[in-house]
Amino acid sequence: MSYKIEIQDLNAWFGKKHVLQDITMKIKENVVTAIIGPSGCGKTTLIRCLNRMHELTPGAKVAGKILLDGEDIYDEKVDPVTIRRRIGMVFQKPNPFPMMSIYDNAAAGLRLNGVTDKHRLDEVVEKSLRVAHLWDEVKTELGKSGASLSGGQQQRLCIARALAIEPEVILMDEPTSALDPTAAAKIEQLIRILIEDYTVIIVTHNMQQAARVSDFTAFLYLGKLVEYGSTKDIFENPKSELTEKYITGEFG
Amino acid sequence: MSRILDVGLEELSVMLCRMGELTFETISLSIKGCLTDTKVYSRVREMSDMLVLMADQAEDKTFELIARFQPVASDLRTIKSYMKIAYDFARYSRYALDISYINEQLGGLKECEAWISEYIEKMSEKVLKMVRTSINSLRSHNTKLAESIAQTEKEVDEMYLTYIDKLIEKAPATSKCTISSVLIIRYLERIADHATYICESVIYLATGKKTALR
Numbered sequence: 397m398s399y400k401i402e403i404q405d406l407n408a409w410f411g412k413k414h415v416l417q418d419i420t421m422k423i424k425e426n427v428v429t430a431i432i433g434p435s436g437c438g439k440t441t442l443i444r445c446l447n448r449m450h451e452l453t454p455g456a457k458v459a460g461k462i463l464l465d466g467e468d469i470y471d472e473k474v475d476p477v478t479i480r481r482r483i484g485m486v487f488q489k490p491n492p493f494p495m496m497s498i499y500d501n502a503a504a505g506l507r508l509n510g511v512t513d514k515h516r517l518d519e520v521v522e523k524s525l526r527v528a529h530l531w532d533e534v535k536t537e538l539g540k541s542g543a544s545l546s547g548g549q550q551q552r553l554c555i556a557r558a559l560a561i562e563p564e565v566i567l568m569d570e571p572t573s574a575l576d577p578t579a580a581a582k583i584e585q586l587i588r589i590l591i592e593d594y595t596v597i598i599v600t601h602n603m604q605q606a607a608r609v610s611d612f613t614a615f616l617y618l619g620k621l622v623e624y625g626s627t628k629d630i631f632e633n634p635k636s637e638l639t640e641k642y643i644t645g646e647f648g
Numbered sequence: 649m650s651r652i653l654d655v656g657l658e659e660l661s662v663m664l665c666r667m668g669e670l671t672f673e674t675i676s677l678s679i680k681g682c683l684t685d686t687k688v689y690s691r692v693r694e695m696s697d698m699l700v701l702m703a704d705q706a707e708d709k710t711f712e713l714i715a716r717f718q719p720v721a722s723d724l725r726t727i728k729s730y731m732k733i734a735y736d737f738a739r740y741s742r743y744a745l746d747i748s749y750i751n752e753q754l755g756g757l758k759e760c761e762a763w764i765s766e767y768i769e770k771m772s773e774k775v776l777k778m779v780r781t782s783i784n785s786l787r788s789h790n791t792k793l794a795e796s797i798a799q800t801e802k803e804v805d806e807m808y809l810t811y812i813d814k815l816i817e818k819a820p821a822t823s824k825c826t827i828s829s830v831l832i833i834r835y836l837e838r839i840a841d842h843a844t845y846i847c848e849s850v851i852y853l854a855t856g857k858k859t860a861l862r
Contacts, residue, residue, distance in 0.1 A: 645653075
């Protein structure tokens with residue numbers, strides 16, 4: 397199995413606050429990697445560094461390397477927009493564009509990238525909605541507002557929107573924390589299906605979700621990578637006392 | 649503030665310690681029955697049935713804790729080990745019952761020469777020591793104590809094989825004695841194996857390492 401992403405000595409700051417310290421880890425292709433840790437440990441910052449979103453925050457700074465297929469995404473020659481196209485993001489709160497129809501939401505990325513051909517758009521919208529396991533539920537009402545869907549459907553619409561521009565990696569920041577258990581279970585099942593074609597990195601507060609859905613787990617604490625290994629090892633036999641205490645609920 | 653899961657784990661631990669003490673009594677009684685030719689079968693049967701029931705309850709409890717708390721790491725290892733140990737205790741009690749049954753049905757060691765009874769007494773002392781080690785190491789999750797069982801396990805295995813060799817060399821006076829003594833020695837050796845499994849489980853739950861003490 398090859399590595400899709402290699403993080404080397406990554407450091408990140410918000411102004412003077414040093415939020416990520418010397419993170420080095422290799423992320424495999426076509427697997428789910430979960431990032432866990434207590435609030436404020438740097439989980440979200442870490443994945444926002446992976447598609448160059450961290451730098452969009454005023455005062456934010458990044459140092460170190462992140463290789464995507466061996467190429468440093470922080471190299472000056474690299475266009476961050478290209479990176480964000482290759483590495484998509486799904487957020488905690490489902491955020492479909494509220495004034496847009498289901499169809500237009502799914503087509504938004506393509507249109508932004510200049511695709512106007514109706515036939516091509518139809519094709520991609522259907523494919524993305526199918527992969528996101530939403531097609532059967534919405535195929536007769538594609539003209540309805542994205543905001544009219546249930547929370548779980550909205551989140552799958554956001555996943556479809558991310559998939560439409562054919563990324564290679566999908567970052568998910570707490571994708572189910574605003575959803576009810578049934579909707580969350582659907583997203584988890586979907587994640588397992590997605591890794592046939594994509595590499596998924598998920599940030600989650602829910603340890604059991606990390607245990608269920610991921611192949612590898614990274615535990616972050618106070619901006620540092622404490623332990624990173626197979627999910628089986630982390631949840632059966634963690635090496636670090638700190639990991640043990642966090643996942644068994646002694647703190648956090 | 650202690651975790652809700654801790655209450656369940658503590659309950660399970662108390663159940664197992666109680667089982668441990670009862671198995672020790674059961675095995676001691678069945679061996680005493682053989683060595684002194686006293687009628688203990690019905691008492692051993694009662695104790696053994698009770699232990700099988702307790703093992704069942706302990707297993708139910710482990711399932712409940714898994715279903716309700718989704719334990720991980722050392723919690724998960726502890727629960728898995730407790731489940732196995734409850735079974736080991738049930739096996740202790742079944743072998744004790746088997747020993748008692750030999751005494752009841754075949755007259756035990758009555759027809760054996762003195763050296764055979766002495767040999768079995770010596771071996772049973774070692775086995776009881778191992779049973780005690782398993783119970784004490786479980787109670788305190790003491791891995792050093794658990795590791796120490798390996799030596800006695802080796803000695804008991806040797807005694808078992810030596811005894812078979814001795815019988816091949818020179819058969820006892822009656823076939824009743826041959827059958828009784830061989831079975832008793834075999835059951836003692838199996839009890840020793842389960843004591844060793846328990847110690848291995850204690851090491852696993854405390855450290856996550858799978859060790860073979862055999």
